[in-house]
Amino acid sequence: MSFLEQYNYWVVIFLMMSGFYIVIAHGNLVKKLMGLTIFQTSVFILYISISKVIGGTAPILDDKYNVYSNPLPHVLILTAIVVGVATTALGLALAVRIKEAYGTIEEDAIQEKDLQQEGSTE
């Protein structure tokens, strides 16, 4: 039983690390944003796992139930999801502008162009 008790947290850590890996190992900016989304969702899952009470039900008051799961993390994550998509949109907008300015969204190509420009101005 002690193994299963922590199972949720381990999956969260696995997801978080996959997101982290995508962010650091991939050069494509859009892919990096996807990695961040995975990372973000893993944090959501962590919060929601914490809020679960075994035997509890969804936190909507009703006379038939008296054990509820914790509503506070639900509130935090609910707003965080919407804020998350708004900030992701901002990141994607930046990626689009970078594509227009540099013609690429691969990290190394952008750096090369930057270096070239510095060389030409000096």
Add this chain to the structure above:
Amino acid sequence: MAFLAITALSLAFAKDLFASVMFTGIYSLLSAAFFVLMDAVDVAFTEAAVGAGISTILMLTTITMTGRYENEKRYHPKIALIVVVITGIMLIFGTVDMPAFGADTAPAQVHVAPYYIMQSGEDIDIPNIVTSVLASYRGFDTFGEVVVVFTALIGVLGLLEFSRKGSELGNRPAPMFQHKVLRIVSKILIPAIMLFALYVQFHGEYSPGGGFQAGVIFASSIILYAMLFGVEQARKAVSMPVTKILAALGVLIYGSVGVVSMLNGGNFLNYSVLAENDITGQHVGIIIIELGVGITVATAMILIFLTFARRIGKNSEETA
């Protein structure tokens, strides 16, 4: 849970960005299902609408602009893998001390949560505890979140909308206009989706839902319209300047409820002073601020999508 892990792994190794976007969609849908299992129905609702709907569409529009395939080259994948594994091991070591899953004695369950569960029925008298915490007890936090959404909207508009180059785009046919079945089905569906959004908006006190979900669902009906009948058509239908004003208005409504309650002698966002009776005051306050949230979220999502979509039209015309 295992499915989630598999999806994340396939995402890490997919080279085709289009496939990756689809994987993120699947991932969101799976996590929404997981949230239902964990009793978090409100959260599941939001995740299904946002993750599987809006963010997938936004990423798709972005990759049509930035190219579908990513560079094969990885940056030091071995070092990255080592860093990731070490961090993971340390985190797993950290979980050893964590309370068992679902235990009712965990620190998270014994702080303010019992107060919310026991007292919200008396204080606010609406069944959905998530809504009472969101709109009343934690109203100030929610105000912050709405402002963040609004700020992100301003950022996107500033980056993509105002820096326009070239002339206005003509009436290009929409990408999916030729599908008759889709057009007819969505003509029937769009009013139904809007109606459902309004239901979610105003029934949020009794069942899962509220301003955030309603806003996203409403926005998705407009996005569906834009995909089938063309972005320019949709921009005419929803009138960009009005939508921009509405986005600001939503935040304004929320803030002014706070100011009105201050003028009535209470604290910022203390709704009890809004009416004769404490509970009626709470109800009035919650309905009004949920409306503010709904308006801001809906218009922000619509504007972000339309701005992105128009950008594609422009870019493809320039290259043509």
